[in-house]
Amino acid sequence: MAQKRLGTQTIKLSSPPSIISAYSIVGPKEGEGPLGKYFDTIIEDEFWGEQTWEKSETKIARECVANCISKVKLSYEDINYLLAGDLINQCTPSAFGNRDTNIPFLGLFGACSTFVEGISIGSMLIDGGFADNLVCATSSHFCSAEKQFRFPLELGNQRPPSSQWTVTGSGSVMLSSSGTGPYITTITTGKMVDMGIKDANNMGAAMAPAAADTMYMHFKETGRAPSYYDLILTGDLGYIGKSIVVDLMESRGYNIRSNYNDCGILIFDKEKQDTHSGGSGCACCATTFCGYIYNQLQAKKLKRVLLIATGALMSPTTAQQKESIPGIAHAISIEI
Amino acid sequence: MAQKRLGTQTIKLSSPPSIISAYSIVGPKEGEGPLGKYFDTIIEDEFWGEQTWEKSETKIARECVANCISKVKLSYEDINYLLAGDLINQCTPSAFGNRDTNIPFLGLFGACSTFVEGISIGSMLIDGGFADNLVCATSSHFCSAEKQFRFPLELGNQRPPSSQWTVTGSGSVMLSSSGTGPYITTITTGKMVDMGIKDANNMGAAMAPAAADTMYMHFKETGRAPSYYDLILTGDLGYIGKSIVVDLMESRGYNIRSNYNDCGILIFDKEKQDTHSGGSGCACCATTFCGYIYNQLQAKKLKRVLLIATGALMSPTTAQQKESIPGIAHAISIEI
Numbered sequence: 276m277a278q279k280r281l282g283t284q285t286i287k288l289s290s291p292p293s294i295i296s297a298y299s300i301v302g303p304k305e306g307e308g309p310l311g312k313y314f315d316t317i318i319e320d321e322f323w324g325e326q327t328w329e330k331s332e333t334k335i336a337r338e339c340v341a342n343c344i345s346k347v348k349l350s351y352e353d354i355n356y357l358l359a360g361d362l363i364n365q366c367t368p369s370a371f372g373n374r375d376t377n378i379p380f381l382g383l384f385g386a387c388s389t390f391v392e393g394i395s396i397g398s399m400l401i402d403g404g405f406a407d408n409l410v411c412a413t414s415s416h417f418c419s420a421e422k423q424f425r426f427p428l429e430l431g432n433q434r435p436p437s438s439q440w441t442v443t444g445s446g447s448v449m450l451s452s453s454g455t456g457p458y459i460t461t462i463t464t465g466k467m468v469d470m471g472i473k474d475a476n477n478m479g480a481a482m483a484p485a486a487a488d489t490m491y492m493h494f495k496e497t498g499r500a501p502s503y504y505d506l507i508l509t510g511d512l513g514y515i516g517k518s519i520v521v522d523l524m525e526s527r528g529y530n531i532r533s534n535y536n537d538c539g540i541l542i543f544d545k546e547k548q549d550t551h552s553g554g555s556g557c558a559c560c561a562t563t564f565c566g567y568i569y570n571q572l573q574a575k576k577l578k579r580v581l582l583i584a585t586g587a588l589m590s591p592t593t594a595q596q597k598e599s600i601p602g603i604a605h606a607i608s609i610e611i
Numbered sequence: 612m613a614q615k616r617l618g619t620q621t622i623k624l625s626s627p628p629s630i631i632s633a634y635s636i637v638g639p640k641e642g643e644g645p646l647g648k649y650f651d652t653i654i655e656d657e658f659w660g661e662q663t664w665e666k667s668e669t670k671i672a673r674e675c676v677a678n679c680i681s682k683v684k685l686s687y688e689d690i691n692y693l694l695a696g697d698l699i700n701q702c703t704p705s706a707f708g709n710r711d712t713n714i715p716f717l718g719l720f721g722a723c724s725t726f727v728e729g730i731s732i733g734s735m736l737i738d739g740g741f742a743d744n745l746v747c748a749t750s751s752h753f754c755s756a757e758k759q760f761r762f763p764l765e766l767g768n769q770r771p772p773s774s775q776w777t778v779t780g781s782g783s784v785m786l787s788s789s790g791t792g793p794y795i796t797t798i799t800t801g802k803m804v805d806m807g808i809k810d811a812n813n814m815g816a817a818m819a820p821a822a823a824d825t826m827y828m829h830f831k832e833t834g835r836a837p838s839y840y841d842l843i844l845t846g847d848l849g850y851i852g853k854s855i856v857v858d859l860m861e862s863r864g865y866n867i868r869s870n871y872n873d874c875g876i877l878i879f880d881k882e883k884q885d886t887h888s889g890g891s892g893c894a895c896c897a898t899t900f901c902g903y904i905y906n907q908l909q910a911k912k913l914k915r916v917l918l919i920a921t922g923a924l925m926s927p928t929t930a931q932q933k934e935s936i937p938g939i940a941h942a943i944s945i946e947i
Contacts, residue, residue, distance in 0.1 A: 277788060278740040280691070284715050286741050329928055355616070356800065364700040365926035366720045370803065374924075374937040379620050379800035381728060382924070382939075384702045384720040392717060396732060403739020404614040405622050452613060464692065464715035467706065588710075588718070590701035592665055601710040603718075 282496030293454025302443030336372030339445035386586030414445035415556030439555035446561025479516025485602030487523035510560030513553030618832030629790025638779030672708030675781035722922030750781035751892030782897025815852025821938030823859035846896030849889030
């Protein structure tokens with residue numbers, strides 16, 4: 276077996292990369308939420324001076340990568356790879372936002388799991404001796420996502436209680452072969468899990484089995500108990516998905532009630548912000564991490580975090596063709 | 612600088628992975644083309660027993676991965692990672708086709724550069740000690756692509772002479788840390804290049820500058836001359852894109868006329884098959900490689916190949932919003 280593998284899904288990094296920079300940009304609604312003070316930039320409205328929501332998301336993606344790099348006084352030519360993706364058809368915000376950077380570009384599509392997918396691949400490229408510094412980025416936008424996946428906003432469509440609110444924003448991290456942490460120490464790459472959920476307004480339920488599967492494999496293959504971590508954090512399962520994960524893990528003998536939470540729950544105030552089952556979108560996990568969690572790691576208020584980004588690998592076409600929704604979840608452990 | 616880097620875009624593998632299996636599935640038109648006898652499976656019609664073109668592409672993606680693995684008498688549990696992507700919104704053929712495999716899944720989006728993007732990342736994961744065997748796959752389908760990117764086929768729209776014909780099919784390779792070649796020896800990862808082309812019916816011209824840029828950087832950073840290779844092969848530039856690349860390389864002092872070709876030119880008979888500027892789509896490069904080129908490498912008729920897959924990172928939405936088309940090209944050298 277390859278030297279760095281712990282099992283069928285988990286690898287252990289021999290020279291753990293450091294997260295030396297993190298930058299977050301969010302929309303006004305996210306800025307008014309409980310994590311508002313942790314974000315680097317809060318834009319004033321969903322257009323941010325652009326003519327379309329897609330161009331707004333593109334600008335958000337561009338500015339987030341640019342600021343992640345300039346924050347640590349580096350420039351584009353210091354970055355060996357940019358790994359990025361988003362939810363929009365053909366991942367155009369990630370591409371168009373970064374087309375002028377001249378950074379070697381690896382486009383990803385993992386739906387809302389993209390942030391951790393990028394960090395997983397990026398960590399392996401650094402640990403393997405292929406890169407010194409690289410950036411992993413993702414974005415989402417409430418308006419572009421609603422338009423593409425659900426209904427025109429102008430329709431004023433009612434949202435069922437199980438639905439989630441796509442986070443407007445972007446999160447970027449820079450991984451480096453040098454640096455003093457926080458370190459990426461292990462990676463558990465998810466496999467697709469499809470339990471037959473067809474309701475595109477209940478993504479939490481569709482993704483929860485994949486999250487529990489990856490979490491279980493992580494504990495099994497690392498030999499760690501849930502108590503090893505100060506915080507176990509899923510990406511965007513929301514209230515319904517979180518409760519399913521708690522139950523699924525309990526049925527497998529793991530009690531995660533005391534130290535498990537979900538970015539989709541943290542990012543909005545359920546009572547005041549009318550976001551139903553919580554936040555979602557690639558940026559939900561990315562901005563919560565780059566804003567709040569990275570701050571807590573730097574302040575040593577969190578020392579060991581298991582971050583599990585979850586994705587629903589569906590499209591409007593597959594929904595129209597009566598397909599169920601495959602979920603996926605990728606996990607990384609981050610330690611100081 | 613990280614130990615395996617040769618320059619800003621190129622890395623050299625210290626333990627080059629072997630391509631131990633390759634499998635190709637193509638549609639009837641590709642089967643009737645000049646490379647027909649090299650493909651593993653030629654399907655009888657564009658639906659292949661399915662009710663929609665998307666489901667047909669999904670079946671093609673599934674069967675190609677399954678056969679790539681069974682061809683060398685391995686099974687899904689022997690595969691550490693599946694790296695896959697395609698052109699369809701949210702890359703659903705790759706995901707839905709492989710959702711039951713239980714292979715840890717890394718979804719990619721590089722448009723038609725995806726095949727080489729996957730092999731690039733996959734090679735680094737093996738060389739870095741993270742994987743023993745992994746599969747890189749991609750697919751495209753003439754009918755699902757036309758429907759999504761251009762016009763309904765039922766419209767019988769005329770195609771301009773600069774347009775290309777999306778290849779129906781899928782190509783999958785298995786990379787392994789053991790094996791006796793052909794080996795992936797170097798990787799040159801592309802950066803985005805956008806020269807302002809806005810014509811979605813002239814993808815070859817939009818992607819050619821990116822191909823020339825990556826090719827130039829590959830020669831510069833490896834110190835190799837074009838004559839080092841028996842064959843330099845781009846992915847899907849077609850006739851127009853190929854002639855632009857020849858000119859661009861000549862202006863940079865490289866004569867590639869004698870050993871350069873393009874998969875989009877090889878796969879169809881221009882006179883008999885009415886494919887205008889040639890083939891395109893993720894499967895153009897993937898099936899030409901997995902069918903024809905892999906055969907020639909195994910027969911030692913080709914010993915050193917530089918494969919450069921090219922992608923146009925646009926969408927119908929960006930075209931409607933008057934954006935130009937960013938191109939990207941990723942290169943790998945394959946040697947026996």
